[in-house]
Amino acid sequence: xxxxxxxxxxxxxxxxxxxxxxxxxxxxxxxxxxxxxxxxxxxxxxxxxxxxxxxxxxxxxxxxxxxxxxxxxxxxxxxxxxxxxxxxxxxxxxxxxxxxxxxxxxxxxxxxxxxxxxxxxxxxxxxxxxxxxxxxxxxxxxxxxxxxxxxxxxxxxxxxxxxxxxxxxxxxxxxxx
Numbered sequence: 001x002x003x004x005x006x007x008x009x010x011x012x013x014x015x016x017x018x019x020x021x022x023x024x025x026x027x028x029x030x031x032x033x034x035x036x037x038x039x040x041x042x043x044x045x046x047x048x049x050x051x052x053x054x055x056x057x058x059x060x061x062x063x064x065x066x067x068x069x070x071x072x073x074x075x076x077x078x079x080x081x082x083x084x085x086x087x088x089x090x091x092x093x094x095x096x097x098x099x100x101x102x103x104x105x106x107x108x109x110x111x112x113x114x115x116x117x118x119x120x121x122x123x124x125x126x127x128x129x130x131x132x133x134x135x136x137x138x139x140x141x142x143x144x145x146x147x148x149x150x151x152x153x154x155x156x157x158x159x160x161x162x163x164x165x166x167x168x169x170x171x172x173x174x175x176x177x
Contacts, residue, residue: 044069044159048120048168050128052148054141057133059106063114063153064125071120074165075156076113082152089113093129100147104137114155128153 003010047067053060065071078085078092080099085092090111098105110130114120133139139147153170 044161046071046120046122046157046159046166048155048157048166049173050153050170051125052144054144057135057138058109059131059133059144061128062125063120063128063155065120065122068122069159070122071155071157071166072160072162073114073116073118073120073155073157075116075154076118077154079152079154081150096151097129097131100150104134106131106133120157 008016045067046065046069048071049064049066051062051064053062078096080096085095085099087095090113093111093113094108097108108129109132110127112126112128114126120126149171151170153168155168156165157168158165
């Protein structure tokens with residue numbers, strides 16, 4: 001006696017069930033691969049932030065990568081009063097200091113920039129500028145805060161996947177909503 005189920009042979013039912021299970025497994029594996037890929041992209045997203053420190057006669061601005069992946073730099077720009085400052089290397093920083101402090105210009109102890117193609121590693125912090133003021137002409141913290149609102153740092157960067165460009169804007173990222 002032959003085995004039948006719903007008018008099909010048992011072998012035919014087994015074959016159909018195997019095809020349905022294989023199709024479900026294929027779609028489940030594809031969905032899982034897409035979810036894993038999305039998770040991997042998110043798990044290496046860099047996140048930039050700036051910090052300032054004013055103590056005694058010095059003022060320091062730092063840029064940090066507080067994300068969980070390296071930031072590959074595409075563009076690094078400095079603006080004062082919404083005007084981009086041009087120049088090579090740290091020239092824009094020197095120009096910004098002269099514009100912000102036309103009299104009693106502080107001494108630039110250190111300045112740096114990020115070049116196109118450079119990388120800011122995870123948990124890396126760099127000093128963008130360290131200023132030293134004369135003891136007699138050291139500005140009040142309130143004045144430094146007001147001057148800091150005139151300066152915008154704009155950094156375009158990607159993650160190691162290079163699938164999306166992120167933009168760090170020191171003014172927009174630090175606005176009170």
